[in-house]
Amino acid sequence: MRSAKIIHVVSCHAEGEVGDVIVGGVAPPPGETLWQQSRWIARDETLRNFVLNEPRGGVFRHVNLLVPPKDPRAQMAWIIMEPADTPPMSGSNSLCVATVLLDSGILEMHEPETRLVLEAPGGLIEVLAHCRNGKTESVEVRNVPSFADKLDAALEVPGIGTLQVDTAYGGDSFVIVDAQKLGFALTADEAADLVATGIKITRAANEQLGFVHPLNPDWDHISFCQLASAVKRDQQGLSATNSVVIRPGKIDRSPCGTGCSARMAVLHAKGMLQVNEPFVSHSIIGSTFHCRIDGLTDVAGRAAILPRIAGRAWITGTHQLLLDPADPWPQGYRLSDTWPVGITNS
Ligand SMILES: O=C(O)[C@H]1NCC[C@@H]1O
Structure with missing residues (x-):
């Protein structure tokens, strides 16, 4: 086996919506703020295309990139990649990120409750996770002002x-x-x-x-x-x-x-x-x-x-995404039979 990159993913869904989480293998993108980092990801498109497009992804898939927080109040930050957008915040993805952080031991779980502050590109969110027997059973998120x-x-x-x-x-x-x-x-x-x-x-x-x-x-x-x-x-x-x-x-x-x-x-x-x-x-x-x-x-x-x-999320698997240097489609592809075309990223 040979690979030009290896991206470690914990796959997850929140109440049915996929929100996979990249836990390793990608360096934090440039940017003074998390918002600027998310704009870099949206403009550059390399990571978005690699994880969202076929043959590794599909239009149903959302992928979250963990990065170090910029705000000292947060324990972790993340950038959300959805099929058309790289948005300020996402409810289902925040539930997946909190669940993966705690269930995989990236952040310490305290039972019966774990409180976290996470930084989304659109602002800080507060998390109250209800945990039992090493599993995050449900997550409450105080979202950004709406x-x-x-x-x-x-x-x-x-x-x-x-x-x-x-x-x-x-x-x-x-x-x-x-x-x-x-x-x-x-x-x-x-x-x-x-x-x-x-x-x-x-x-x-x-x-x-x-x-x-x-x-x-x-x-x-x-x-x-x-x-x-x-x-x-x-x-x-x-x-x-x-x-x-x-x-x-x-x-x-x-x-x-x-x-x-x-x-x-x-x-x-x-x-x-x-x-x-x-x-x-x-x-x-x-x-x-x-x-x-x-x-x-x-x-x-x-x-x-x-x-x-508040809702629940469940881990569905772990994956290591590879790129064979001889693969002619390193950016993958989108075809309009499953992926309606003509929408630009933001
Ligand atoms: O729960 C949400 O906010 C979202 N679910 C997928 C698309 C939105 O970001």
């Missing part, structure tokens, strides 16, 4: 018509639409139709509504379309189902932590969800995140929430 952007905006979507939508930031940027009004029950058999609809809505939202993070003008687009059910209220609090369509064309198998954060910001802005009130979110495969608003804050003068999301 806020509603445009409420009840009119959006003209070619082939669909005029929709009323909300846009919001929850660590990543969303256009949120009522799934039932579009005829969706949010069941697994609708996945391909949900993707086709969600991609059209995201494209229209970027053209007509746009998004720029007020403290980070580099994050200047809407990443995802969240097709969401109406909220139900009972004695336990609020609950809803969602399908988040991830560019270039796949559905989040988890209930999407950044999506839950964005939705809670919208619900709070509309007076429908209060601080500390439980919000349970279900995915298309029936997995669940337990969420709530921990407190209120502001982002550059805009009202914002401090979201908490």
Whole structure:
């Protein structure tokens, strides 16, 4: 066996969504800040292509690169690589990273609870991991400040018509639409139709509504379309189902932590969800995140929430990714039969 590189990966999924973690074999990228390091990874593309593209990856795969933190309050930092974006934050990926760090012994586990501060490119997150018998059984994440952007905006979507939508930031940027009004029950058999609809809505939202993070003008687009059910209220609090369509064309198998954060910001802005009130979110495969608003804050003068999301993650394997120097496709490849083309990275 010969190899020009060897990348050590612990594979993981959080409530169904893949979030593999690179634990060795890659030097930290250049950059003064974690955000700058993540921009280098997005621009350079070598690592993204190697781990995300076929034959090693696929459009369903997310990969997280552990790097030393820049902020002294954090025990570890990481850069998130998703199929189209290198985003500020990701809920499912943060659950995978916390679980891999503790279950593999990279950071010390304390039972029954381990508290961590992790640095995502979009800011610090606080982790409370519930651990038993050497296993992280569930993880609560205090996400980055999240806020509603445009409420009840009119959006003209070619082939669909005029929709009323909300846009919001929850660590990543969303256009949120009522799934039932579009005829969706949010069941697994609708996945391909949900993707086709969600991609059209995201494209229209970027053209007509746009998004720029007020403290980070580099994050200047809407990443995802969240097709969401109406909220139900009972004695336990609020609950809803969602399908988040991830560019270039796949559905989040988890209930999407950044999506839950964005939705809670919208619900709070509309007076429908209060601080500390439980919000349970279900995915298309029936997995669940337990969420709530921990407190209120502001982002550059805009009202914002401090979201908490909680879910479970499981390690699925370990891998060593190799590159034979004679392999004619060191960057791999994407074909439009499984990987819709034409979306640029950011
Ligand atoms: O949980 C989340 O926030 C995400 N899951 C995959 C895409 C998003 O980053």
